[in-house]
Amino acid sequence: VSGSDHQPSRTRVPMPVAALSDPHMGDAAKHPARVEGIIAVLFLLAIVFLALFGAAYWQNWEPWLLGGTIGVGLFLLGFGLTAWGKYLMPQGPFVEERHPLASTGEERDAMAAALVERSAVVVKRRKMLGGLFALGAGIFGIVALFPLLRSLGPLPENSLEVTDWRRNTLLVDSNGRPIRRDTLVVGGIMTVYPQHTVNPQTGFITENGQAIDQTVMIRVSDEDITTKPGRETWAPDGYVAYSKLCTHLGCPVGLYEQELELLVCPCHQSMFNVRNGAVPQFGPAPRPLPQLALMYNDDGYLVAQGPYDQAVGPGFWERTT
Amino acid sequence: MSATAAKTKRSTKAAMGPYGHVGKIVGELDDRLGVAKGGRVFLDKIFPDHWSFMLGEISLYSFVVLLATGVFLSLYFVPSTNQVIYHGSYKPLDGQWVSEAYRSTVNISFDVRGGLLVRQMHHWGADIFTGSIVVHMGRIFLTGAFRKPRELNWLIGVTMLILAIFEGFIGYSLPDDLISGTGLRIGYSIAESIPLVGSYLVSFLWGGRFPGDIIIPRFFIIHVLIIPLVLIGLLSVHLGLLVRQKHTQFAGEGRTEDNVVGSPMFPTFMAKTTGFLFMVTAVTALLGAFAQINPIWQFGSYDASKISYAVQPDWYMGWLDGALRIMPSWEFAGWGHTIPFEVLLPAVVFPGLIFTIAMLWPALERRVTGDDELHNLLDRPRDRPKRTAAGVAMFALLFTLFAASSTDVLANFFHVSLNAVLWFFRIAVFVIPIIAGLVAYQLCREMQGVHGIGKRKRAVIVQLTADGEYRTVPTPPRPDDERVEMEPEPVPVRIDIEPLSNGGTREPTSSPTGVRQVTR
Numbered sequence: 114v115s116g117s118d119h120q121p122s123r124t125r126v127p128m129p130v131a132a133l134s135d136p137h138m139g140d141a142a143k144h145p146a147r148v149e150g151i152i153a154v155l156f157l158l159a160i161v162f163l164a165l166f167g168a169a170y171w172q173n174w175e176p177w178l179l180g181g182t183i184g185v186g187l188f189l190l191g192f193g194l195t196a197w198g199k200y201l202m203p204q205g206p207f208v209e210e211r212h213p214l215a216s217t218g219e220e221r222d223a224m225a226a227a228l229v230e231r232s233a234v235v236v237k238r239r240k241m242l243g244g245l246f247a248l249g250a251g252i253f254g255i256v257a258l259f260p261l262l263r264s265l266g267p268l269p270e271n272s273l274e275v276t277d278w279r280r281n282t283l284l285v286d287s288n289g290r291p292i293r294r295d296t297l298v299v300g301g302i303m304t305v306y307p308q309h310t311v312n313p314q315t316g317f318i319t320e321n322g323q324a325i326d327q328t329v330m331i332r333v334s335d336e337d338i339t340t341k342p343g344r345e346t347w348a349p350d351g352y353v354a355y356s357k358l359c360t361h362l363g364c365p366v367g368l369y370e371q372e373l374e375l376l377v378c379p380c381h382q383s384m385f386n387v388r389n390g391a392v393p394q395f396g397p398a399p400r401p402l403p404q405l406a407l408m409y410n411d412d413g414y415l416v417a418q419g420p421y422d423q424a425v426g427p428g429f430w431e432r433t434t
Numbered sequence: 435m436s437a438t439a440a441k442t443k444r445s446t447k448a449a450m451g452p453y454g455h456v457g458k459i460v461g462e463l464d465d466r467l468g469v470a471k472g473g474r475v476f477l478d479k480i481f482p483d484h485w486s487f488m489l490g491e492i493s494l495y496s497f498v499v500l501l502a503t504g505v506f507l508s509l510y511f512v513p514s515t516n517q518v519i520y521h522g523s524y525k526p527l528d529g530q531w532v533s534e535a536y537r538s539t540v541n542i543s544f545d546v547r548g549g550l551l552v553r554q555m556h557h558w559g560a561d562i563f564t565g566s567i568v569v570h571m572g573r574i575f576l577t578g579a580f581r582k583p584r585e586l587n588w589l590i591g592v593t594m595l596i597l598a599i600f601e602g603f604i605g606y607s608l609p610d611d612l613i614s615g616t617g618l619r620i621g622y623s624i625a626e627s628i629p630l631v632g633s634y635l636v637s638f639l640w641g642g643r644f645p646g647d648i649i650i651p652r653f654f655i656i657h658v659l660i661i662p663l664v665l666i667g668l669l670s671v672h673l674g675l676l677v678r679q680k681h682t683q684f685a686g687e688g689r690t691e692d693n694v695v696g697s698p699m700f701p702t703f704m705a706k707t708t709g710f711l712f713m714v715t716a717v718t719a720l721l722g723a724f725a726q727i728n729p730i731w732q733f734g735s736y737d738a739s740k741i742s743y744a745v746q747p748d749w750y751m752g753w754l755d756g757a758l759r760i761m762p763s764w765e766f767a768g769w770g771h772t773i774p775f776e777v778l779l780p781a782v783v784f785p786g787l788i789f790t791i792a793m794l795w796p797a798l799e800r801r802v803t804g805d806d807e808l809h810n811l812l813d814r815p816r817d818r819p820k821r822t823a824a825g826v827a828m829f830a831l832l833f834t835l836f837a838a839s840s841t842d843v844l845a846n847f848f849h850v851s852l853n854a855v856l857w858f859f860r861i862a863v864f865v866i867p868i869i870a871g872l873v874a875y876q877l878c879r880e881m882q883g884v885h886g887i888g889k890r891k892r893a894v895i896v897q898l899t900a901d902g903e904y905r906t907v908p909t910p911p912r913p914d915d916e917r918v919e920m921e922p923e924p925v926p927v928r929i930d931i932e933p934l935s936n937g938g939t940r941e942p943t944s945s946p947t948g949v950r951q952v953t954r
Contacts (some may be wrong), residue, residue, distance in 0.1 A: 131928070137920060138660035138929060143610045145899060171546060173547055176550040181723045182553045183719050184716045184717070186487070186716075187713070187716035188713055189716070191711065192709065194712065195710055198703070202699075203702060205922060205923065206695065207923060208922035209478070209680070209925075214583065250811030265639065266638040266640060268634070268637065269637040273643065295798060314777065316531065318737075320647070320738070323642075323739045324738035325620075325644075326641065327739035361758075361777070363622065364619060364620065365738065381759045382759070382856075395757065397777050399757065399763040426623070428627060428765055429626045430628075430630055430632055433629075
């Protein structure tokens with residue numbers, strides 16, 4: 114059956130036909146032979162470079178040789194192919210009509226009518242069913258959001274307000290060594306963590322220790338200093354300690370300009386004066402860095418007097434002032 | 435070869451019909467799917483030629499490069515922030531605590547054959563992808579290609595740009611190196627700044643407080659599955675609409691609102707565009723080979739208490755970083771709540787506003803002009819001075835903000851105070867877009883008034899007559915300025931490649947209806 118059906122397509126049937134002599138079929142190039150020669154050379158070079166890439170990969174040569182060979186090879190291949198299309202293929206110009214996408218007014222009305230009238234008939238007849246279905250679908254829509262809202266992570270509660278610093282928490286450096294009176298000379302600076310966040314054997318610091326508790330400690334003077342009224346006992350022997358989290362976007366305030374006694378955040382250049390309570394002097398940071406009150410314990414090591422008196426890091430809606 | 439074999443071969447060929455194996459495959463496919471009619475029309479599909487139409491192709495092909503290199507990388511990358519001690523072949527890191535994500539990225543760079551090249555190609559590919567989308571979008575905007583009936587494709591395009599920016603930022607964060615970790619911390623703080631929902635948002639997304647141990651695995655699946663899937667879907671619709679609505683074209687000889695003039699899909703356009711795919715891949719490979727990008731082994735694994743100087747994001751985030759830098763420190767605090775406007779305005783409200791304007795532009799312009807017509811011919815930018823000025827002003831704004839993301843580097847380089855640089859940008863961000871827009875507007879108006887603009891200038895001979903009067907006589911056009919342009923024709927169904935059996939020649943049933951002499 115299919116044989117006889119398809120017989121006509123197996124012979125040439127009259128179709129709109131163009132001869133190769135038709136100028137629309139001609140090459141765009143003025144000197145086709147020359148262009149053909151150039152493209153042939155490009156392809157030959159491409160073959161060489163792509164083969165070289167194979168060798169480079171096989172022999173595990175340097176990365177730049179891998180990329181260089183495949184890059185040059187592919188570029189020549191692509192450039193040659195594009196040139197072939199541009200100069201040696203039928204250029205036309207050819208034209209295609211744009212058939213209007215819009216349907217007739219009748220067809221539009223038919224579709225709108227089908228949508229409106231059929232649903233009107235169905236819903237009007239069964240109002241209760243329609244309402245119940247809509248309610249069910251609506252409830253599904255809401256409960257489907259629950260996993261997004263409650264399974265992904267815990268409620269924030271007060272997690273943004275707390276750190277691991279407590280009364281008598283020992284300050285240690287990144288190797289877990291506690292801080293004595295003579296650890297820093299005046300002008301010295303170091304990052305300190307709560308003792309239990311640093312493992313002195315392995316040098317491992319917990320994520321919280323690194324990301325939230327990190328505190329920058331500077332020895333500003335060799336006698337007690339007061340950064341603000343009410344903080345008379347906070348900086349024994351000139352040791353001041355501030356949260357290292359910038360109040361702008363939480364970058365570590367990692368640069369210290371010793372002569373000006375400024376802590377600088379490298380992210381957006383906020384500057385905090387360490388002597389007057391880390392009040393921002395420049396840049397987009399809106400608030401001083403919270404200060405950690407220090408004291409000595411009975412063994413002569415520096416410890417915290419208590420937790421930070423406010424949330425560390427950047428601002429958020431629940432932050433009380 | 436024996437005579438029988440030759441005869442068998444010839445008879446097989448005869449039995450297959452005049453078009454051989456190809457004809458047979460077409461027949462078999464057509465029996466089952468009915469592809470012949472539509473397929474033939476598709477091969478004849480006309481693409482207008484203009485250099486600026488390839489900008490979108492760069493995006494498309496760099497996306498292909500990103501998919502290919504991304505699959506390679508995903509075979510070796512370990513999305514985990516578990517801390518391990520590094521003992522790989524990069525000796526300076528030996529014995530250090532690093533995350534598994536970081537270690538696997540360093541391993542890709544040094545221990546996987548071709549890994550460094552593919553990693554760098556992937557990163558360069560991302561920069562090229564977003565960059566070419568922006569430039570493509572600029573072309574669409576300035577030529578008015580977004581007008582009716584193509585508003586939907588404009589919306590899809592803007593959505594893809596936003597997704598591409600997120601995809602880039604998330605991918606940049608995956609190696610968990612010092613710089614990307616800092617970027618992630620900034621991203622966390624930006625999300626945290628949103629009133630009412632900010633702290634919930636970050637707690638859900640990060641599974642608790644920053645950094646947690648879930649964000650890298652989550653970002654990984656978003657980066658390799660969710661966003662690429664959405665992008666592929668939108669891309670398919672983007673290209674589907676392009677085929678359905680047909681490409682726009684510039685006005686010119688024989689080109690109207692109702693036709694498309696150019697080269698056919700097969701073989702001309704296919705050859706050119708496939709060659710272009712190879713060239714885009716090649717340029718990405720050459721960049722990956724010769725231009726180092728993101729050498730994470732120099733930065734070290736992320737440690738939230740460490741930071742590097744001159745921290746800057748990839749270029750497509752730079753404008754937001756610039757906005758954050760020049761924003762004054764206006765935080766609202768009262769009634770037991772805090773609204774960090776110094777973060778919220780530049781990093782949430784501002785980009786939201788920019789992308790909303792971009793999405794609504796076709797509707798806004800339609801409302802202003804009252805133009806409800808279908809447009810298939812493109813505008814020349816100079817013919818729409820107001821739109822061009824708006825586009826130029828927007829680019830000037832974004833570029834100024836981008837420059838503002840290196841205030842510290844500029845201050846060091848030019849030996850001026852950081853304060854001076856900051857205030858320069860605070861003023862420039864308002865002044866430069868206005869000036870750029872006004873200049874663009876005036877240039878467009880002037881260009882409209884220039885006679886013969888866009889055509890090559892012809893020499894004139896100045897003559898002094900006996901009466902002392904000066905006259906100018908134009909010289910004839912040079913041979914290079916003239917070209918013969920034929921009337922465009924429909925693509926012929928068949929091309930006669932063999933001489934006719936009767937030895938004569940057949941007149942083509944379609945022949946050039948007219949040849950015009952066009953002088954440029």
